Amino acid sequence: MAYSAKIGPSILSSDLSRLGSECVRMMECGADYLHLDVMDGHFVPNITFGHPMVECLRKSVGQDPFFDMHMMVSRPEQWVKPMAAAGANQYTFHLEASTNPGNLIKEIRESGMKVGLAIKPGTTVEELAPWANHIDMALVMTVEPGFGGQKFMEDMMPKVSWLRSQFPSLDIEVDGGVGPDSIHKCAEAGANMIVSGSAVVGSEDPRSVIALLRTVVAEAIQKRSLDR
């Protein structure tokens, strides 16, 4: 089985005036990667930051942390090169925002980044399927994108299960309302990349929460491999 359990804190819920040290703190607490939420106030009703911030963060945290850019923007093709230059490792764009996913996937690869493809709760997994063999990761949103701290949508789990059954070695990420209360559902459905914002960053003991999330997912992966 090619995939493994990875936990990526969403630093949207952290003290944004201290983003660099918050990223370092998350890595020290055992994060496998960092999930960075870019919002443009158009694709979603909120704004966060863009590539200048990513460039500064990369300088501040060094080359090691893997930056998964969650691009909640209307014209994802616009930011591929600037994000690559700023030090992003993976460019996760929304299928709903893209007019030509095939071309965008190619551009992201040519820029040297991995490719993630995200779907909002209202988008079916069948719409993502034609691209699944061309991407590194599928992101199944478990809230409406735009804000941290929302309630986990359990009814998105059939999408994850279906993707896992059809694409056994694909990285599948879940994002939104994921924490100790919802991780079992995500793990059973077959997600292996876990974004967690408020449950990790807002915790008094992020290290324990990250370890717990990873253990639950790793156990589900092991069980699935034994069942095969």
Ligand code: DX5
């Ligand atoms: C929501 C963002 C998420 C968010 C997750 O639009 O994409 O990454 O920060 O935060 P929690 O885990 O608090 O829902």
Ligand code: ZN
């Ligand atoms: Zn996100």
